[in-house]
Amino acid sequence: MDRRPVIVGAADYPLINGQVSPGVTPLQMQAACAVKALGQAGLTLADVDGLATAGAWNPTGAGQHITMTVGEYLGIQPRYVDSTNIGGSSFEAHVAHAAMALEAGYCDVVLITFASTQRSARSRGLGGRSPELNMQFETPTGMLSPVGGYALAANRYAHLYGDIRQPLAEIAVAARGWAGLNPAATKRDPITVDDVLDSPMLSDPLRLLDCCLVTDGGAALVMTTAERARDMDHPGIRVAGFGEAQTHWTMTSMPDVTVTPAAQSGPRALAAAGISIDEIDVFQVYDSFTITVLLTLEALGVCGPGEGRDFLASHDIGPGGDFPLNTSGGGLSYLHPGMFGIFLLTEACAQLWGEAGARQVPGARTSLVNGTGGALSSTATCVLVRD
Amino acid sequence: MSVLPWPVADADTQDYWDAIAERRFLIQRCRSCRRYQYYPRSVCTACTSTDLELVASQGRGTIYSYTVSRRAAHPDMAERVPYVVALIDLAEGPRMLANLVGVDPENVTIGADVAVTFLQAAEGILLPAFEIVASQPAQNSNQEETDV
Numbered sequence: 001m002d003r004r005p006v007i008v009g010a011a012d013y014p015l016i017n018g019q020v021s022p023g024v025t026p027l028q029m030q031a032a033c034a035v036k037a038l039g040q041a042g043l044t045l046a047d048v049d050g051l052a053t054a055g056a057w058n059p060t061g062a063g064q065h066i067t068m069t070v071g072e073y074l075g076i077q078p079r080y081v082d083s084t085n086i087g088g089s090s091f092e093a094h095v096a097h098a099a100m101a102l103e104a105g106y107c108d109v110v111l112i113t114f115a116s117t118q119r120s121a122r123s124r125g126l127g128g129r130s131p132e133l134n135m136q137f138e139t140p141t142g143m144l145s146p147v148g149g150y151a152l153a154a155n156r157y158a159h160l161y162g163d164i165r166q167p168l169a170e171i172a173v174a175a176r177g178w179a180g181l182n183p184a185a186t187k188r189d190p191i192t193v194d195d196v197l198d199s200p201m202l203s204d205p206l207r208l209l210d211c212c213l214v215t216d217g218g219a220a221l222v223m224t225t226a227e228r229a230r231d232m233d234h235p236g237i238r239v240a241g242f243g244e245a246q247t248h249w250t251m252t253s254m255p256d257v258t259v260t261p262a263a264q265s266g267p268r269a270l271a272a273a274g275i276s277i278d279e280i281d282v283f284q285v286y287d288s289f290t291i292t293v294l295l296t297l298e299a300l301g302v303c304g305p306g307e308g309r310d311f312l313a314s315h316d317i318g319p320g321g322d323f324p325l326n327t328s329g330g331g332l333s334y335l336h337p338g339m340f341g342i343f344l345l346t347e348a349c350a351q352l353w354g355e356a357g358a359r360q361v362p363g364a365r366t367s368l369v370n371g372t373g374g375a376l377s378s379t380a381t382c383v384l385v386r387d
Numbered sequence: 388m389s390v391l392p393w394p395v396a397d398a399d400t401q402d403y404w405d406a407i408a409e410r411r412f413l414i415q416r417c418r419s420c421r422r423y424q425y426y427p428r429s430v431c432t433a434c435t436s437t438d439l440e441l442v443a444s445q446g447r448g449t450i451y452s453y454t455v456s457r458r459a460a461h462p463d464m465a466e467r468v469p470y471v472v473a474l475i476d477l478a479e480g481p482r483m484l485a486n487l488v489g490v491d492p493e494n495v496t497i498g499a500d501v502a503v504t505f506l507q508a509a510e511g512i513l514l515p516a517f518e519i520v521a522s523q524p525a526q527n528s529n530q531e532e533t534d535v
Contacts (some may be wrong), residue, residue: 127392127460136394137426140514141484142460143472151454152474159452159497204455204492251474252425252484257452 002226005099006236007384009037009222010349018186018215018335019120026057026115027073029218034074034111037220040234043109050080050110050223052098054090056338057116070113080107086246087373088286090114091221091342092380096242098223108224115218116337124214124338126202138250144203147211147289149375151203153257154291158205160258161306165205167313168290169196172209172332174318175287179329181319181359186215187333210290212330217337219346237352240275240385243268246378254376260292261379262299262370269368269381270301277301280383281364282351283323284344286372287330296370300381324361327351341371345382352386392461393512402441403427408513412503414444414479425481446503448477448517455492463509471495475517486516495519 011033013020020029030053038044053070067081080101084093091112098110118124128145129135143149158164173193179185191209199208229236245261245268248254270277277300285296294308303311317325326332328347331340348367350356369382396404403426406413415427419436430437453473459465471487473495486506487495499519506516 126458130395131392132395133397134426136396136400138484139392139460140394140508140512141472141486142392142456142464142467142470143454143484144456144458144460148454148456148472152452152472155454156452156474156497201455201457203457206454250484252482257474 003103003105004226005102005223005239006226006229007095007221007223007239007345007349008041008229008232008234008236009039009043009220010346011036011040011220012184012343012346013115013218014184015186015216015335018213020117020216022120024117026055026117026218027070029115030070030113030220031074033115033218033220034113037222038111041222041224041229041232043222045074045076047109048076048111049078050098050101050107051076051078052082052084052094052110052112053114054083054085054094054339055114055116076111078107080110086378086380088288088339088341089371089373089378089380090339091345092242092369092371092382093244095221095223095239095345095382096244096380099239099242102223102225108228110223112221112223112342113219114339114342116339117216118338119214119216134250137252143251146375147206148203149251150289150291151206152251153295153376154205157258157291157295162309164294164309165197166193167294167309168210169193170312171287171290171293171317172196174321175326175330175332177318178327178359179333181357182329182334183357185329185334186213187329206289206291212288212332212336212340215335215337217335217343219342221342221345221349234353235386237349238385238387239382241269241271241273241383242381243272244378244380248377249374251375257376258295258305260295260299260372260376262296262372262381265379265381266300266368266370269383273383273385275366275383275385277368280366280368281324282327282348282361282367283325284327284348284367284369285325286340286344286370287326287332288336288340288372290332292372292376293325295376296372300368300370319359327356327359327361341373344369344371348384352384392463393509399428400426406441407505407515410505410513412444412446412515413441414477414481415439416442423479423481425477425483444503445478448475448501450474450487450495450497450499450501451476451482452497453487453495473517475501486514487518488516489518
C-alpha cells in the first residue's frame, strides 16, 4: 500500500478586479473551490475525512472555530482537522501535517481551504494589532503593519550589503510580467523599475509597488495517498518533503532581521525530499513584499547571505527567464487576500500538471513552495514533485 | 480589543509602564542567571527561572535598524508624520522597538548611539523613545544595577 502523500486537486476562486461579486461569502468561495478541486480528482465531499483551513474572515465567538464552521457548511465530519494559523504560511503547514496524517493512515482524503473577502469588506488597515500582550511594545510606536517590520529588515539588509532599491524593484517588475500572462491576475499592465521607484513611499525603504495587493480570494487543495491517486485522471503531485520554522512574533524578537525562518524550514524540506536546491524547476516564494523574496532566496540557500543582489542581477526571474519565480504574478500582482500561502501551492500544482497556459514553465517537474507568515515570523516549505 | 494604539498594561507589565509614566526606564533582569530580557514577562527565556526583577536601565543603545512611517498608523499619530520607528540594541543586550525623536528622518544612521527619552504620545500617555547622542562607549553591561 503506497501511502505517500500526493496533491490531486487544486482550484482558485475567480475574481473580477481582485474582488468577488457583492454579497459572496468566504463559505461560498471555499465551497466552490472545494467542489472544483475534488472534481478534478473524481471525488465528492463524502470522500473527505480530513479538513484543514485558516483565515481571519469569521466573526468573533463561535465563528473562531474555523474548521467547524467550514466543515459543517460542507457537511464534512472529519476525523482529522487542522486549524493551524501561522499567517500566510499556514497552508504549507497544512500540507505538511496532512502528509504525515495520510502517511500514518490516520485519514485518506484531506481538503485544505481558504477564503477572504477583505477587500470587499474594506477590513484592511495599516494600524497594526491591538496593543495588548506582546503587541503593547510594538503597536504604540506606530510602526505600519505589516509593512514596517519588513522595512526594518530591508534597511538593515541595505546597511550590511548595499543599496537594494534596484533589485527590489526588479522583483516587482518580474511579478507584473508573470501576471500579464495570467488571465486571473488582478494587476496585468506592465510596470518598469522607475514606476516602482516613483511610487509613494510607505515605510522607508518600501514603496507602494514593493507591497502586495489587497484583494479578495479563495482556493482549495485536495490531498490523498499515492495508492488512491492511481485510479484518478489527475496525476498525483507528490509532497516529497516539508519543513516548518518559527522565530518570533514582534520584530523586537527576530534574531537577525535579514534571515527568515526559511533558513531552517527550507533545508529541512529539501533534505527530507532528497533533492538539492539546484534541482528545483520552479520556485513559489511568498512575496508579501519585494524584500520577502530577496531574503527568502538567501535563506533557502539559492545564494549566500548578502548575495541576493548579485543573484538577481545575473538571473532572470521573469517570464522566459532562467530562474522562474512566482509564475502566477504572486501576491504583488496576482492577488493577496491577507494570506497567500495556498495560492503558492495551487500555482505550483498548475505548473507541475502542465496546466499553466501562457505562463507554463516547459517541462517543470519539481517545485519549491515557501510560505511566510506574520512579520517574517514563520515559514513552512514544501518540495513538490511530479514523478 | 483596544481601539486606541496605546499600551494595555497587564500583570507582567504594569510596573514597567508605571515607571515609564514617572520617566524612569526599567529593564527586566533574571535574579538567577542575571541575564536581561525585553519585554518584561513571567519567565526567563534563557534559564526558565521565574525569579525576575525590574532594574534601572542605562538607557543607552545603538540603532540596529529603522524605518520611517510616511502615513499615520493611527489618527492620533498624524501630526508626527513622518516619524521614525527604530530597533534599538540596548547596552544591556536586549533589543527593543521605539520611536526615534528629535531627528530629521533623512539623518538617521544605523549604528548611531542613542539615549532614552520619553515621548508624550497623547494626553496622559508617555512612551519610551530614543534620541541620537554623540558617540560614547556604553558602560559595562555586567555591572550591578541599583534595584528599584
